[in-house]
Structures are given as C-alpha cells and as structure tokens.
Amino acid sequence: MRVEHQIKAFEQILASYDGAIPLHRFLPSYFKQNKQMGSSDRRWATRHLYSFFRLGKALPNLSNELRLTISDFLCHDTLSLIVEKNLPNLVDFISSNLDEKIALITKQFPEFEIANVYPFQDDLSESVVKEEFNKSFFVQPDLFIRVKAEESTSIAKQLEAQNINFEVISDTAIALPNGTKLETVLSDGKYQVQDLSSQHTGSFFKPQKWDKWWDCCAASGGKTLLLHSLEPVLELLVTDLRESILTNLDERFAQAGIRKYHKKELDLLKNNDQILHHYT
Secondary structure (H helix, E strand, O other), X not given: OHXXXXXXXXXXXXXXXOOOOOHHHHHHHHHHHOOOOOHHHHHHHHHHHHHHHHOOOOOOOOOHHHHHHHHHHHHOOOOOHHHHHHOHHHHHHOOOOHHHHHHHHHHHOOOOOHHHOOOOHHHOOOOOOHHHHHHHOOOOOOEEEEOOHHHHHHHHHHHHHXXXXXXXXXXXXXXXXXXXXXXXXXXXXXXXXXXXHHHHHHHHOXXXXXXXXXXXXXXXXXXXXXXXXXXXXXXXXXXXXXHHHHHHHHHHHHHHOOOOOEEEEOOOOOOOHHHHHHHO
16 A cells, blocks of 8 residues: 555654754655655655654654654645544544644544643743744744855746745845755755754854854754855864764865865763864
8 A cells, every 4th residue: 555655664764864964964865875766755755754753752652653643634734645544534624724633633632732742841931932832843834045145136036937936034045935846946055954043143153264163063064154154264163972963064065165174073061171272
C-alpha cells in the first residue's frame, strides 16, 4: 500500500536524522544519497518530517506513526494518506480551523496538552501570550531569505518571472511561502535561508575592518554569514560542540566566499582558556 510506503520512508529518515545539522540541509543530502525516491516520495517525506517535529514533546507515549498522524492533521488543511489511515473519523474536519482541530484531538486523546509541545513554558518572557505561542507551532511560518541589498531588486524580478509570491520585508529580507523551491530559481550564494529574528541580530552588529569576532555556537553559521555581509575583512573564529556541524560550515562558507577563518570543536561548558588564548 502507498501509505505503508510513506510511513516506511518517514521512519527510515527519522532514524537517520540525529539533529546535528538543520533539517532543511539534511534532507537534500539524504535524498541525493537515496535516488530511488521520486519527487512525490521526497515531497511527502519532507511534509511528514516537518509535521512530526512540530508536535514537540506532546503525547510522548504514543507511537511515532500516531504522533505523526496527529501533527499532520493539526498542521495541514490538505488530506494525507496517514490521516485517512489512522484518524478516519477526522477526515471531514481537515479544513477546520486550528482551534476546532485542537479540540477534536483533545477529545480523542485526553492526555494531549498543547503546553507540552514546548516544554520550557516557565522560561518564556512575560510579554509572550502562551496560548497563542503554543498554537503557532502548528501554523507553517513563512520562508525567510537574506539577500545582498544591491541584489534585492534583481532577485525580486527573478521571483516575479517565476510567478512566486513573495513579500519584501527590508532591503535584505524577503518572505516567501514555505516550501518554495528556491534552488530551481536562484543560484547558490545569492541568498541565505535565515529566520527573520536571526536576521534582526545584524542590527546589533557594528563590525569594523580587522575586528576579531567569535561565533561561539556556530551551528549552521547563519549569523557569521550575516556578519561577513556587513564587513568581509574580519578575523573570524567559529566554534561548535559538534564536528559534523563544522564540516557543514565549510561548505556554506565556501559558497559565500569566506576563505579565511579559524574553526575549533569546543565545549563551552569546559575551561577552554588554553585553546582560546591564541585568538585573543
């Protein structure tokens, strides 16, 4: 059955993903290594993985398949085979609004608590409306990209030529519908996928030529790439706990034209004075 094929693909990818790199960078690599997956397989696998993680820490005692089914129902208004299989009584409600869907899931699964989706409720700022924040995990956000200010107009024209909806947020930030296949429209190095809040951090950066900057938890390197776009002549140190992240970083930096930088695998919970004194 086709649904069983989709579930098997989801489970195989989930078992292969360790979270070392962002999911949006892991999946293309996985698909490249598994060429037997057609375009439909890749599309459904991507939807299922992202839906699954949006359930967060809720309903931990259920199977991954059932958790995926619930999250897919909450996240989408288009029907999937897995919802038809495991929640046939809710098929007619796939287009209902989110509040109605949450009520239906809570009725069928009384142990469902939306606050469990994000387990750090007590750490949220007082200004955050927790109920709305918790529900936001099931609303697909826009896809944000960062571009060079001098290329913004050109990129906008390319998107228009392909009839892609977009919104210009600033001279360097553009919002698009999530799932937009930018790799078929824009060249590598012409844009960086970066959440809007991360892009805003650039307003606090005041880099001067020859400054020394340390990205102590580099992850995928988005903020270092942003820093470099503001001032390319810097002495950069990037560190992370995970070696695989730093390997992935090399690729992104190369695409962005960053050739000179230092990198170290570093655990910030340890005393690293002996290592870091070379960079002060």
